[in-house]
Amino acid sequence: MGCSGCRVRLNFGKALSRVSVFFTMVLIFTYFFYCLTGVCDSAPRTLHGQQQLLHTDYDALDDLGRVFHKLRAPPRLFRAASASASAPSNANRTSSAHAEQVGADESDAIPVSNTFGTKRFPQAIIIGVKKGGTRALLEFLRIHPDVRAVGAEPHFFDRFYDKGLEWYRDLMPRTLDGQITMEKTPSYFVTKEAPGRVCTMNRQTKLIVVVRDPVTRAVSDYTQTLSKNPGLPSFQSLALKNSSAGPIDTAWSAVRIGLYAKHLENWLQFFPLSHFLFVSGERLVSDPAGEMGRVQDFLGLKRVVSDKHFYFNQTKGFPCLKKPEGSSRPRCLGKSKGRPHPLIPTEVLHRLRDFYRPFNQRFYQMSGQDFGWD
Numbered sequence: 120m121g122c123s124g125c126r127v128r129l130n131f132g133k134a135l136s137r138v139s140v141f142f143t144m145v146l147i148f149t150y151f152f153y154c155l156t157g158v159c160d161s162a163p164r165t166l167h168g169q170q171q172l173l174h175t176d177y178d179a180l181d182d183l184g185r186v187f188h189k190l191r192a193p194p195r196l197f198r199a200a201s202a203s204a205s206a207p208s209n210a211n212r213t214s215s216a217h218a219e220q221v222g223a224d225e226s227d228a229i230p231v232s233n234t235f236g237t238k239r240f241p242q243a244i245i246i247g248v249k250k251g252g253t254r255a256l257l258e259f260l261r262i263h264p265d266v267r268a269v270g271a272e273p274h275f276f277d278r279f280y281d282k283g284l285e286w287y288r289d290l291m292p293r294t295l296d297g298q299i300t301m302e303k304t305p306s307y308f309v310t311k312e313a314p315g316r317v318c319t320m321n322r323q324t325k326l327i328v329v330v331r332d333p334v335t336r337a338v339s340d341y342t343q344t345l346s347k348n349p350g351l352p353s354f355q356s357l358a359l360k361n362s363s364a365g366p367i368d369t370a371w372s373a374v375r376i377g378l379y380a381k382h383l384e385n386w387l388q389f390f391p392l393s394h395f396l397f398v399s400g401e402r403l404v405s406d407p408a409g410e411m412g413r414v415q416d417f418l419g420l421k422r423v424v425s426d427k428h429f430y431f432n433q434t435k436g437f438p439c440l441k442k443p444e445g446s447s448r449p450r451c452l453g454k455s456k457g458r459p460h461p462l463i464p465t466e467v468l469h470r471l472r473d474f475y476r477p478f479n480q481r482f483y484q485m486s487g488q489d490f491g492w493d
């Protein structure tokens with residue numbers, strides 16, 4: 120009896136240890152599963168620490184009103200997490216970052232998440248210009264394994280500066296050594312306070328400005344506003360004071376943003392010219408690989424993004440990204456990028472062109488580049 124009792128107790132003890140081993144395994148698997156999905160990210164978080172910037176829809180990402188909706192979106196599963204789940208070697212680091220970029224098109228989200236690395240302030244920012252081609256540039260750069268970028272526009276240096284630098288850093292994706300953190304907010308270029316603020320964050324920041332013929336840019340800007348507000352007055356009545364007879368209305372933001380020389384002057388009070396790269400919005404469309412070569416050189420990156428990444432999509436009328444490795448679909452920008460412009464009377468366009476000419480010439484002198492808009 121004592122013996123059997125002891126045996127029963129022994130059997131019971133064995134069963135108990137098997138059950139506890141089983142539960143321990145379950146716990147370990149659950150923990151790893153959650154880690155892989157980024158939920159157990161243990162890095163310190165700020166007030167806004169739950170925000171996870173996801174690359175979802177290019178149009179929405181550029182829609183300022185929806186940025187914070189995007190910021191609060193819950194993290195989703197992503198392929199790269201498992202690729203980098205084991206301690207990442209240097210090779211894994213680049214390929215895992217690359218894997219995060221794979222698989223998106225304009226409607227299908229590419230959740231960008233990473234439980235490894237450190238959140239850093241951006242070393243390079245695309246500061247402008249609105250409707251210049253900034254989204255195309257950022258998305259082309261994101262193919263590069265050594266670039267990690269915020270998908271949405273943070274608008275920190277113009278709208279949310281009072282939230283503080285830690286808030287801003289927390290918006291950034293994690294990067295590993297050798298990777299560059301980037302963001303794009305085109306309104307920085309025309310924000311008076313932005314240069315001083317960026318300089319306070321880091322005076323070594325590299326600044327990229329995508330510029331486009333200011334006349335076409337103004338029409339593009341107007342097209343965007345019109346798409347949100349169909350009752351908008353005509354382009355000419357907004358561009359010209361006192362209707363068609365009057366002078367150009369420089370108070371209208373669609374006109375004012377195109378005074379590139381004026382805005383650049385403000386930035387040059389804080390940063391030397393060597394910190395700027397001016398990307399031609401026109402060449403970004405006609406020769407994306409060529410322009411991307413210049414951008415990668417400026418950022419000190421290996422030239423990874425090249426001809427082989429692009430194809431010209433006849434339907435869209437713009438270059439798109441070829442099917443990235445492991446993805447089922449090629450990637451074009453969304454509907455709000457490359458949409459048809461309304462017809463503007465030729466004399467109004469001529470008047471605008473004449474108006475911009477001296478500012479363009481001044482901008483060519485300041486930047487040391489002739490963009491050939493005249």
Ligand SMILES: Nc1ncnc2c1ncn2[C@@H]1O[C@H](COP(=O)(O)OS(=O)(=O)O)[C@@H](OP(=O)(O)O)[C@H]1O
Nearest residue numbers: 181249250251252253254255339437438456457458
């Ligand atoms: N590859 C590719 N695909 C689609 N569109 C392209 C591309 N490259 C440059 N562009 C031009 O980008 C213009 C929009 O500029 P932004 O992205 O800077 O706009 S925004 O300020 O972020 O709203 C957009 O302006 P619109 O043509 O007026 O829509 C495009 O001309």
